[in-house]
Amino acid sequence: MTGPGERGECPGAVAGGARVPVRMCVRCCAITDTPVVVSVVHQGSGPGFTVYACRDCAPHFPRVPDVLSLAPEAGRGEGEGER
Numbered sequence: 001m002t003g004p005g006e007r008g009e010c011p012g013a014v015a016g017g018a019r020v021p022v023r024m025c026v027r028c029c030a031i032t033d034t035p036v037v038v039s040v041v042h043q044g045s046g047p048g049f050t051v052y053a054c055r056d057c058a059p060h061f062p063r064v065p066d067v068l069s070l071a072p073e074a075g076r077g078e079g080e081g082e083r
């Protein structure tokens with residue numbers, strides 16, 4: 001039984017002209033207007049690309065490591081006072 005359950009996208013049907021930049025979720029391939037950056041791929045040459053996920057799938061992704069804000073592991077294993 002095939003009911004009319006398909007939700008076809010109708011581009012241009014939005015009145016007002018306010019086009020919201022939407023992104024496709026990399027996990028469920030859903031178009032979301034609230035994209036969450038889950039990964040940033042850096043390429044050797046040129047700008048990389050950003051991977052987006054919807055808010056529902058975002059928690060399923062590991063946190064994006066902040067390379068620039070990673071604290072150096074200095075003093076680790078030193079001064080632990082382990083006897």
Ligand SMILES: [Zn+2]
Nearest residue numbers: 025028054057
């Ligand atoms: Zn998703």
